[in-house]
Amino acid sequence: QSLEDCPLDEDEDAFQALGEEDEDIDQFNDDTFGAGAVDDDWQEAHERLAELEDKAGSSREPDGPVGNDGDVLGDPEDALAERLTRLVIDSELEDPAIMQAVHTRDPPQQPGGLNSSIWDSSAMLRRIRGPLLAQEMPSVSVLDYALPQRPPQARDEERDPSERALPRRSSSPIIGSPPVRAVPIGTPPKQAAIPNFNQQILCPKPVHIRATMQQRYPTPYGERMSPNQLCNVPNSSLLGHPFPHSVSPVLTHLQRAQLLGGAQVKVLPAGRMSPSQFARVSGLVGSPLPSVNPKLLQGRVGQMMSPAGGFRAFFGAPPAPPPSQLPHPPGPGSHLQNLRSVLSLSQRPTRSLHPSLTIPTLPRPQPQMFRPDTTHLHPQHRRLLHQRQQQNRNQHRSLNGSGGDRGGHRSSHQEQIRKDPYANLMLQREKDWVSKIQMMQLQSTDPYLDDYYYQNYFQKLEKLAAAEEVHGDGPKKERTKLITPQVAKLEHTYKPVQFEGSLGKLTVSSVNNPRKMIDAVVTSRSEDDETKEKQVRDKRRQTLVTIEKTYSLLLDVEDYERRYLLSLEGERPALMGERKQKICDMYDNLRGKAPGQDRLSDDHFMQIMCIRKGKRLVARILPFLAPEQAADVLMATARNLPFLIKKDAQDEVLPCLLRPFSHVLYHLPLGTVTSLVQQLTNLPQSAAAPTNLHLTAVLQNKFGLSLLYLVLSRGEELQNSDTNTELMQDNQWTELMLMATRELLRIPQGALAKPVSIPSNLISLFSRYVDQQKLNLLETKL
Amino acid sequence: PGGAPGAPGAVPDPPLSFPAEKHLVLLRDGRTLIGYLRSIDQFANLVLHQTVERIHVGKKYGDIPRGIFVVRGENVVLLGEIDLEKESDTPLQQVSIEEILEEQRVEQQAKQESEKLKVQALKERGLSVPRADTLDEY
Numbered sequence: 018q019s020l021e022d023c024p025l026d027e028d029e030d031a032f033q034a035l036g037e038e039d040e041d042i043d044q045f046n047d048d049t050f051g052a053g054a055v056d057d058d059w060q061e062a063h064e065r066l067a068e069l070e071d072k073a074g075s076s077r078e079p080d081g082p083v084g085n086d087g088d089v090l091g092d093p094e095d096a097l098a099e100r101l102t103r104l105v106i107d108s109e110l111e112d113p114a115i116m117q118a119v120h121t122r123d124p125p126q127q128p129g130g131l132n133s134s135i136w137d138s139s140a141m142l143r144r145i146r147g148p149l150l151a152q153e154m155p156s157v158s159v160l161d162y163a164l165p166q167r168p169p170q171a172r173d174e175e176r177d178p179s180e181r182a183l184p185r186r187s188s189s190p191i192i193g194s195p196p197v198r199a200v201p202i203g204t205p206p207k208q209a210a211i212p213n214f215n216q217q218i219l220c221p222k223p224v225h226i227r228a229t230m231q232q233r234y235p236t237p238y239g240e241r242m243s244p245n246q247l248c249n250v251p252n253s254s255l256l257g258h259p260f261p262h263s264v265s266p267v268l269t270h271l272q273r274a275q276l277l278g279g280a281q282v283k284v285l286p287a288g289r290m291s292p293s294q295f296a297r298v299s300g301l302v303g304s305p306l307p308s309v310n311p312k313l314l315q316g317r318v319g320q321m322m323s324p325a326g327g328f329r330a331f332f333g334a335p336p337a338p339p340p341s342q343l344p345h346p347p348g349p350g351s352h353l354q355n356l357r358s359v360l361s362l363s364q365r366p367t368r369s370l371h372p373s374l375t376i377p378t379l380p381r382p383q384p385q386m387f388r389p390d391t392t393h394l395h396p397q398h399r400r401l402l403h404q405r406q407q408q409n410r411n412q413h414r415s416l417n418g419s420g421g422d423r424g425g426h427r428s429s430h431q432e433q434i435r436k437d438p439y440a441n442l443m444l445q446r447e448k449d450w451v452s453k454i455q456m457m458q459l460q461s462t463d464p465y466l467d468d469y470y471y472q473n474y475f476q477k478l479e480k481l482a483a484a485e486e487v488h489g490d491g492p493k494k495e496r497t498k499l500i501t502p503q504v505a506k507l508e509h510t511y512k513p514v515q516f517e518g519s520l521g522k523l524t525v526s527s528v529n530n531p532r533k534m535i536d537a538v539v540t541s542r543s544e545d546d547e548t549k550e551k552q553v554r555d556k557r558r559q560t561l562v563t564i565e566k567t568y569s570l571l572l573d574v575e576d577y578e579r580r581y582l583l584s585l586e587g588e589r590p591a592l593m594g595e596r597k598q599k600i601c602d603m604y605d606n607l608r609g610k611a612p613g614q615d616r617l618s619d620d621h622f623m624q625i626m627c628i629r630k631g632k633r634l635v636a637r638i639l640p641f642l643a644p645e646q647a648a649d650v651l652m653a654t655a656r657n658l659p660f661l662i663k664k665d666a667q668d669e670v671l672p673c674l675l676r677p678f679s680h681v682l683y684h685l686p687l688g689t690v691t692s693l694v695q696q697l698t699n700l701p702q703s704a705a706a707p708t709n710l711h712l713t714a715v716l717q718n719k720f721g722l723s724l725l726y727l728v729l730s731r732g733e734e735l736q737n738s739d740t741n742t743e744l745m746q747d748n749q750w751t752e753l754m755l756m757a758t759r760e761l762l763r764i765p766q767g768a769l770a771k772p773v774s775i776p777s778n779l780i781s782l783f784s785r786y787v788d789q790q791k792l793n794l795l796e797t798k799l
Numbered sequence: 800p801g802g803a804p805g806a807p808g809a810v811p812d813p814p815l816s817f818p819a820e821k822h823l824v825l826l827r828d829g830r831t832l833i834g835y836l837r838s839i840d841q842f843a844n845l846v847l848h849q850t851v852e853r854i855h856v857g858k859k860y861g862d863i864p865r866g867i868f869v870v871r872g873e874n875v876v877l878l879g880e881i882d883l884e885k886e887s888d889t890p891l892q893q894v895s896i897e898e899i900l901e902e903q904r905v906e907q908q909a910k911q912e913s914e915k916l917k918v919q920a921l922k923e924r925g926l927s928v929p930r931a932d933t934l935d936e937y
Contacts, residue, residue, distance in 0.1 A: 439848055442837045454841040 069438055465579070560624040564631050567606040570599045571637055600641050607635065607650070619653045626654070626661055629668045639677035647681040648689050654678075655696035658721055659714035671720035675773055679727050687735045687750065693728050694753050697721070698760065712760055716769055723772040729757070730776030737778075754786045761798065762791060769798060821881040822847070827874045831855065833881065834868060843872035854899045856906050859892050861899025 461467040526532035577596045584592060609621025625631035639647055654661065654674070665671045682690070699711030715721035732750060783795050822836040824845060834850030847868040854861050894902075921928055 437835075439835070439837055442846075443839070448839075451839060451841050 556624070560621075560628060560631070563606050563621075564625060564628060564634055567603050567638070568630075568634055570603045570606070571634065571641075574599050574603070574641055575637075603638055604642055604646050607638065608653075619657055622650070622653050623657055623660065626657075627664045629670050632665075632668075632670045633673060636673045636677050639674075639681060644681070644684050648685055651678060651681055651685075652689075652693065652696060655693055655724070658697065658718075658724075659711055662714055662718045662721060665720075669719075671718075672723070672773060675720065675723055675727070678724060682727055682731045685731065687732065690728060690732045690735065691750050691753060694725075694732065694750075694757065697725050697728060698753070698757055709760060713764070716761075716764055719770045719772060722770045723774065726772055726774075726776055726779060729782055730778050733776075733778045733782040736782075751786070754782070758783055758786050758791070758795065762787075762794060764798075821883065821886070822878055823881050824870065824878045825876040826870065827876055832865070832868060832870070833862075834865075836878070840872070843875050843878070845870040845872070845875065845878065854903055855891070856899060856902040858890065859894045859899060859902060861894050861896050863896055 464472055574596055577592060581589060581592055607622060607625060609618070626635065635650065639650065642650065661671065685693070697712075697715055699709055715725060732754075736750070780792070780796060784792055787795065820835070821833055824832045824834075824847065826832065831853045832847060832850050833853055834847035836845060837848045838846035845868070847870065850865045850868040851862045852865050854863070918928070
């Protein structure tokens with residue numbers, strides 16, 4: 018994002034902007050650690066809450082913080098004013114952008130665009146404060162009460178000038194850095210802070226508009242009410258059922274504006290309406306609003322309703338398109354009427370739609386079974402949730418007698434509050450906010466890459482379930498999966514910020530554009546001063562590196578099948594080619610690639626086979642190799658088996674090779690098999706050697722013996738299947754067999770290892786070459 | 800859930816409102832807290848109201864009322880809702896605070912004794928197992 022996008026910086030040049038960064042950083046620090054982060058008067062707030070507890074038992078309805086000014090709030094107007102001021106103050110605490118804006122700038126009159134709400138709200142504030150201050154209301158004392166350390170607005174204007182920097186910065190990200198929020202990430206929304214997940218532009222200040230009065234409450238504010246209750250009451254009626262979730266103990270400045278009257282109400286669109294915007298739009302207040310423009314309301318609300326791209330997939334179905342349903346209240350007509358009808362619109366249960374939008378919950382015949390906003394909850398959780406809600410609803414219905422009776426709701430609601438005044442300390446939107454953060458972590462463009470094991474695990478489970486179903490099991494167990502948000506992969510090409518009028522390119526290092534700070538150069542040591550141990554160590558390290566590289570190749574190759582399925586037709590040949598190449602590379606790595614050189618030594622291969630991981634690697638690679646290559650590997654293993662056995666004594670990983678080896682054997686011709694046996698048994702031996710150490714070692718090792726059996730069995734198979742064509746090889750084979758059987762007979766039984774499996778045709782094999790007596794001996798040995 | 804996705808990260812809905820439900824929190828140092836969960840944030844920092852620390856020794860347990868707890872998220876092992884109906888349906892026996900503390904002390908002592916013996920035995924055989932740091936024990 019270049020600076021040109023930000024209209025606020027038009028007048029300044031880049032340098033100044035840079036200089037202001039410091040101020041911004043100061044402001045950040047302040048926000049995070051200093052006064053900005055904390056409510057200026059926690060003591061006051063604490064006292065307020067403490068009073069809440071005290072009065073909860075005593076009076077019929079908890080008074081709350083309003084207690085002190087009870088005299089002041091003798092009449093509805095004062096109560097409204099009080100709420101209004103609290104709102105104003107809260108918003109001051111909330112958003113320095115607004116404060117600052119009020120003091121310094123004339124808000125540009127922008128039509129409902131993305132950033133407009135900030136300015137609009139400031140305009141609102143101005144106008145609100147105008148009438149507020151003009152009227153000699155006890156609001157002054159209320160102000161004092163609410164913020165004793167901050168007496169009237171006048172003082173605010175002498176605030177820290179560094180705050181002035183904020184709105185500018187909040188609209189344009191720090192050069193090169195990712196966009197920063199006005200409120201640090203860790204702070205939960207007090208009023209309705211929006212963590213700006215996907216959007217570069219700062220979300221405009223969200224707006225609560227709530228009906229504060231109902232026509233059915235002629236004197237709702239005659240009694241003292243706690244802030245919770247204040248909002249609970251109208252809200253509960255709004256909602257149509259006692260759901261305290263959507264309570265907001267503080268009213269927005271707009272509400273106060275409405276209450277005050279005389280203010281032009283502009284519903285502030287929250288820009289792109291993503292679920293992360295917690296704007297509430299509700300009906301407007303009835304009587305005390307002489308001049309409300311319902312059309313404006315509708316228009317703005319309509320704007321607000323267009324859902325944003327970002328989190329749409331997040332919550333199952335997007336909120337129902339409200340614009341179509343908005344024109345319900347006819348344009349012309351008495352304001353009150355319009356308001357009332359709008360109000361009635363919002364009186365439907367919010368459950369049917371996104372909870373933060375109360376207006377869109379337009380009349381529906383029956384409440385939806387599942388809130389679309391709860392799709393991110395685990396299905397079992399969601400079920401429990403709804404069960405409980407049902408219970409509650411039933412409970413309350415039975416309590417009140419009539420389900421729709423608002424009065425009944427009100428009393429039960431008050432009961433709830435009495436029972437547990439702390440019940441709703443956390444607002445619904447705050448809860449949503451937190452759960453949204455959690456869900457964000459689950460977003461993934463490539464779930465197989467990010468969360469391989471989870472995906473595989475669930476695939477296995479599903480396969481199991483499907484298999485069980487096939488067998489006609491009893492009641493199918495519910496295997497429900499958490500629906501994680503799927504985010505399309507977006508290509509972000511980062512373009513480093515360029516400044517106009519600067520010579521050359523200024524390199525600004527940032528998170529997205531890291532700059533190389535250190536030149537780390539690998540210098541290879543000279544060969545002379547290396548000791549033998551070092552050489553050995555290096556060699557081992559080399560081998561380890563080779564294994565790792567080959568493993569990467571292997572994982573890629575194994576993945577090709579999946580990619581193949583996902584790819585387009587045209588890409589497939591290329592994919593296959595890549596795969597082949599990788600397989601060749603793997604083999605070369607295994608055997609020690611030396612271009613132009615005959616592979617005379619097994620050394621490289623042996624090195625790999627000495628390492629546990631190497632053996633496993635070979636086992637996994639074998640299925641991909643061509644038959645000749647695989648046979649080659651097999652031969653190399655057989656040739657050096659005693660050495661490998663010795664090295665494997667501790668790990669005992671060799672048996673993992675048996676299965677791939679047997680697969681390979683299946684395809685081998687007799688000639689190869691014969692030579693294999695030769696290698697394995699090291700026969701024929703020269704007469705000089707007294708004992709066949711090679712064979713002994715092989716026979717005494719589980720893997721060796723099993724392999725030998727496998728090979729023998731394969732040979733037998735071949736013999737049985739095709740006696741004609743293999744006549745040439747027969748002699749060699751027969752000789753080998755004779756020798757092998759002789760050896761086997763010679764070895765005492767105790768020395769024989771326990772093989773993994775004994776192929777069934779061994780007996781028939783041996784029966785060709787030995788007589789019955791020896792055959793019996795052999796049988797007992799096996 | 801942190802970095803590894805897979806576990807539902809949804810915030811429990813009803814427990815943070817009426818009717819308030821009790822939650823059981825297990826901390827990294829082994830303490831068990833039971834209280835009304837009032838607030839939570841993305842780091843799993845918790846605000847517990849009318850908290851009670853429950854000490855379990857064998858089949859007995861004792862509750863120590865603690866008031867309001869603010870728990871830093873990194874110390875939370877797990878958090879679960881208590882089914883109020885099933886809460887009373889437990890084979891465990893509740894005892895007074897003094898008693899449970901005494902039981903705990905006795906148990907700790909016994910553990911330490913056996914640990915000492917173990918270390919001694921290992922030392923005699925020439926093996927020394929470095930004692931794990933208490934914080935990492937859990």
